[in-house]
Structures are given as C-alpha cells and as structure tokens.
Amino acid sequence: MNTPSLGSMPKSTLLGWMYCSTCSCCSLFWARDGGDGMHRMKNTKEKPSGRESSTLSDGTEVNWHWGVDAVKAVNWDAWDAFLTAAPQPSVFLDGRMMRALLQAPDRPVAAVQWKRDGNLIGLACVEDAKAESVNLDGHVQSERSWFSGISKLLHGKDGRFQFRVRVVGTVLGSGEHAQCWTPTISAEEARRLLTESVFEPHRLDGIRVPRVVMIKDQPILDDAPRQVQHKGWTPLEFDPEMLFHVDPAWNHFDDYMQGLKTKSRTKVKRIMALSADFELRTLSGDELAERCDELIALYQGVYERSGFRLGSLHAEELLTSKAEWGDDFVVTIYELEGVLKGFQCAYVGREETEAFFVGFDPELRKTHAVYQRMLVEFICLGIERRSKRVNMGRTALEIKSSVGALPRRLMCEVRFRNPLFHAVVNRYTQGYNPVAPKLRQPWKADAHAPSAHSELHAL
Numbered sequence: 102m103n104t105p106s107l108g109s110m111p112k113s114t115l116l117g118w119m120y121c122s123t124c125s126c127c128s129l130f131w132a133r134d135g136g137d138g139m140h141r142m143k144n145t146k147e148k149p150s151g152r153e154s155s156t157l158s159d160g161t162e163v164n165w166h167w168g169v170d171a172v173k174a175v176n177w178d179a180w181d182a183f184l185t186a187a188p189q190p191s192v193f194l195d196g197r198m199m200r201a202l203l204q205a206p207d208r209p210v211a212a213v214q215w216k217r218d219g220n221l222i223g224l225a226c227v228e229d230a231k232a233e234s235v236n237l238d239g240h241v242q243s244e245r246s247w248f249s250g251i252s253k254l255l256h257g258k259d260g261r262f263q264f265r266v267r268v269v270g271t272v273l274g275s276g277e278h279a280q281c282w283t284p285t286i287s288a289e290e291a292r293r294l295l296t297e298s299v300f301e302p303h304r305l306d307g308i309r310v311p312r313v314v315m316i317k318d319q320p321i322l323d324d325a326p327r328q329v330q331h332k333g334w335t336p337l338e339f340d341p342e343m344l345f346h347v348d349p350a351w352n353h354f355d356d357y358m359q360g361l362k363t364k365s366r367t368k369v370k371r372i373m374a375l376s377a378d379f380e381l382r383t384l385s386g387d388e389l390a391e392r393c394d395e396l397i398a399l400y401q402g403v404y405e406r407s408g409f410r411l412g413s414l415h416a417e418e419l420l421t422s423k424a425e426w427g428d429d430f431v432v433t434i435y436e437l438e439g440v441l442k443g444f445q446c447a448y449v450g451r452e453e454t455e456a457f458f459v460g461f462d463p464e465l466r467k468t469h470a471v472y473q474r475m476l477v478e479f480i481c482l483g484i485e486r487r488s489k490r491v492n493m494g495r496t497a498l499e500i501k502s503s504v505g506a507l508p509r510r511l512m513c514e515v516r517f518r519n520p521l522f523h524a525v526v527n528r529y530t531q532g533y534n535p536v537a538p539k540l541r542q543p544w545k546a547d548a549h550a551p552s553a554h555s556e557l558h559a560l
Contacts, residue, residue: 148206149307160217163298165227167211167305171203175212183221184281185451192450192492193271193278194226197429201421202226208272208418209305215294223291225280229305230272233263265309269299270317273414274455275342275495275511279316292331300518317513318342327512334514335527340538341508343501344557345491347483348549354481360550361505365543368503369477376474379443380436386423389432393419396432396444399460414458419446431482435461435471445475447482454479454488472497476504489553502540507554 150168157163166174177196184194192198202210208228215223270279282291299314316334321327327338351357358366384392393416400414422430426448435443443461447454456479465471476493483491493506502508517523544550 149209149305151303151305153301153303155301157294157297159294161222161294162216163294163301164214164216165211165301165303166213167203167209167303169204171212172200175199175214179221180212180214180224183224183283186283187281189277190451190453191276191278191281192448192453192455193274193276194224194281195450197425198422198448199226201418201425202228204421205415205418207413207415211303211305213298215298221283222286223280223282223294225269225295226271226278227299227305228268228272229311230266230268231263232266265311267299267311267314268317269295269314270513274457274492276318276492277320279318289331292334296331296333296516312518313515315513315515318511319514321510321512331514333523334516335523335530336512336514337530338510338512340495340498341510342495343493343498343506344509344554345480345483345493345501345504345506346550346553346557347480347488347490348553349487349489350549351484354484357480357484357505360545360548361543362545365503365505365541368543372470372473372477372504375468375470378437379469379471379474381478382434382436384432384434386427389423390420392434392441395441396434396460399441399444399462400458401460402463403460422446422448433478435474437465437469442469443471443475445478447479449482449486449488452489454483454486454491456491456493473500473504476501476506480504498538499540502538503543505543505550507550508538508540509554509557 148168150170151165152167152170152174153165155163177200180199181196184190184196199210199212202208203212209230211227213225213227214221280291280295286294295316300310302310304310319330321338327336329336348356348360358369361369389396396419397414397416419432423432429449430446431449432444432446434441435445442465443459445459446457448457449455456476459472459475461471461475479491479493482488491506493501495511498508515526517526
C-alpha cells in the first residue's frame, strides 16, 4: 500500500543524501534539459490521444497507443494472453488497469507493444508524470551545504518545484510492473529495445516530451550491492517494497494470528480494540460515484504532507478502476458515528492483492489505530480472496513489518537524453545507499512467510 508519496525519506541518513542528490541536483538538470518548470506547467481540458508505429534498428516494430482512443485500438485479448503466459503476473500491466489509466483524464499513459513478424514479443506501461518537490530542506538533510543553496534556488519563494519525467512502469505503485517480455528475449536485448524506444518524441500529454526516463522497479536480491545492470542507466535505490505472504492453508483471520509471536499477536489485538468503533463498509460502484470526491479529499490530506511526489490519485481514476475491475477493485470506507473518517482501496489480481491507496483523518492514527487497522484489513482481503501475496508498497516500513510484511529491495534506473547531464547525475549518486530500515520480526520460526519470502528472492 502506498501512502501518497514515492517513498518516505528519513532525516539524517544516507538515503536522505541520495534523495537530495536525485531530487535537487537532478531537478536542476531536468529543468535545464527541457523539462517543464513550475511556471510552464499547462493543463488541457481534453486528454490527448494518439497512436504511432516505428521500426527499430533491428527491424522490430514498436507501437504506441495513448489516451482514450487506445482503449479501442489495442487488442486487449492478445495483451492479457501475453501476460497470462508470463511467469509472474502483474496487476498494473493487467488490461483492466491499463484501460482504467488510459481513460483517466489526468494520467498521460501509453500502452507500448513490440512485435516481430506480427507476433507480440514485449509490452510496457509508460507514463509522462509530473514530479513535485515541496520544501525539500524540511524533509532531508545533507552534509553538503551547497545542496541547500541549489534546493532553495529550485524551489523558489513558495517552496515548490515541478518537473516532468517519463516513467516506464506504474507511477503510483511499487514492484515489477514496468514491462513484460517473451522468454526468448534476453534481459540485455529487452533493455536495448526499451532504450531505443522510450525517447521517441511522442507527446503523451499533448505538450512536451520529458528528456529523462525512469524505469521502475527491479529487485535487488538479498544483500547484493546496488550496481549498474545496464550500460548507460544509473541505478537508484529507495525504500524496499513490503510484501505480506499469505499461507495457502489459512482460511480465517485467526489462522494468521496463530503464526505470530505472542507479543505481535498482542499488538494486533490492540489495533482491533482501538479501532473497534469504526463501521467498515465496502462501496458499490454507484456509492463510489457519489462519494469519490470525499475520498480524494481525505487522500489529499495525507498527500500534501509528502516532501516528494510522483503523480497523484484522482477521483476519475477511482471510477474508471471500478468500471474496469468490478468486484476486484475493493474500496472500503471507515465511518465513526456516521462520519467518514477514512478509506482504503485494493486491486485483486490473479495471484496478488495490491494494497493501493488510503486516506484518513490523521488525528485518528494513534487514538483509533486507523492506519494499522487498514493494514490488517488488507491482510484479511488477501486471505479471503486466496491471494499468494499482499503488496503493501514502500512507506511506513516499521508499522507494516509489525503486522508481518517483509522487505524486498527494489531499484529504479534513470537515463537522461543529454549525456553530459547524465554523467553528472551518475557521478553524484554513486556510493549512496539507503540505511537498512528498522523492522519488526513478528513471525514464529515455522511460519509460512519467511520461507515464502526466501523462495521469492530465489526467483
């Protein structure tokens, strides 16, 4: 699950320094290299649509479809059949998700396909997103004083700096959802095809093509160091993704509780006691249409406290998701004495439940354990729907670990069109890695989760 930010960046850590490097320093290059600065951002009333086809240097055909017109133009049966044959399914590449994003008016998203001899060999989700840094000095600290000067210059009097980035993968989620290739395509060949394609001048927002690309997210196995995997791409590591592994033998919430250590069970019981006054209710499509603006207002209350933002959730996305996913897009509201106090939403895929976004009254986080209760409810949904895992995103790591989620390290890769800017950014991000988070160990020695997590890392 993602609280509304790319990740939570702690103060006075190497992660904070790396974040400062990639945000303050890179933001300057984003702007100078043709990115959209804060005062040049534009909005269009109608979402642009388009389609383009081109032939790469080796003869591979690449097709781009974006906007509402793509919903009818793409062969979604072939798209989903290709995904079904993949070893690891992806909620965010699912045709239902792609169609929901393509229809959302504030998401410049493209469905990209690679073909040889008319046969599909790869596909990807690409989004031209707006990133925003807000009062960076208040969220991170750096030992380099000149970073503070750069940060103040970029953020201006109102403390905000905006820029655009082309993201290969899901902007609002975490994990391996960027691309999918047939087994006959090696990782090296896939990256060559992707690199040759992603800088093509398609204006997904109808205005401008970002001059920097971010590919997210790829796993880093075990304790391996963050290192360059593909020439010309700079690897960046942020907080890990938190995964909750569901034991296939579980049928009820009590089965989950039995796998926890005594102290952890006591904590979960306390969460349930503190949140007992909430009335939980799952919204129908009609109810969601009536209340989506209220939900987004709760979401924005959390989102506005984030120091760095990459994309944002909008009411239209909730509605298009419900239309495409039906009962597999679950929106649950929390009411206290008849007053809306929070909500959570999740996508239920073929093997995974994707804990998506939440919104809540922050004053109830301690008194009523509202956020912790939402984590427990995501777990209950995963058990109920027989998922293998519940993907909980990369924020609030310690809290998520306390209910049984385990960390999986992820990295993204960045490449600038301008080789000089890329070289400078690459230089300043070398040698900095996130500090290992302090996580709880709630599971008994013979529990399913640790062994399942080890198997996942061995894939």
